[in-house]
Each structure stands twice: as structure tokens, then as C-alpha cells.
Amino acid sequence: MVIFETKMIQERDVMVALKNGQTKYGLLLTREIEIEKEAWSFIDYSNIKQYAKTKNQSLVEILKRTDIKFIDLDLR
Numbered sequence: 001m002v003i004f005e006t007k008m009i010q011e012r013d014v015m016v017a018l019k020n021g022q023t024k025y026g027l028l029l030t031r032e033i034e035i036e037k038e039a040w041s042f043i044d045y046s047n048i049k050q051y052a053k054t055k056n057q058s059l060v061e062i063l064k065r066t067d068i069k070f071i072d073l074d075l076r
Contacts, residue, residue: 038065
């Protein structure tokens with residue numbers, strides 16, 4: 001399978017509401033699209049400082065589109 005990675009929304013502050021009722025605040029990094037699948041790379045605000053220092057990929061969460069209720073891109 002071919003994975004396309006877009007950098008359209010890079011390090012943008014967001015609020016993500018998940019279908020399980022959780023709400024997450026952090027940064028969206030990239031959007032990965034695979035045939036019939038879509039996911040977002042996300043870093044929770046609680047991990048931002050450590051990620052900035054180390055670029056440790058284990059701090060990056062992959063949020064599947066099917067788990068996301070909505071993403072609020074208009075945080076101020």
C-alpha cells in the first residue's frame with residue numbers, strides 16, 4: 001500500500017474530540033492517508049516540551065479518523 005503524507009497542517013494548535021468522549025489538546029503534525037484509511041499525528045500539550053528537546057517519536061500519538069468526532073482548528 002502507498003502512504004501519502006501531507007504537511008498541510010504542521011504544528012497547529014487544536015482540540016480533538018474523540019468518539020469515546022475524550023478531549024485532547026495539542027499539536028497536529030501531519031496527516032497520513034492510506035487507501036480507505038486516514039490518521040493524524042498528534043502531540044499532547046503535556047508532551048510538547050520533551051518532544052521539542054528529543055524529537056522522540058514515541059511521544060507522537062496516531063489518531064485514526066474513525067476515532068475522531070471532530071477537530072477544532074480555531075483555538076485562540
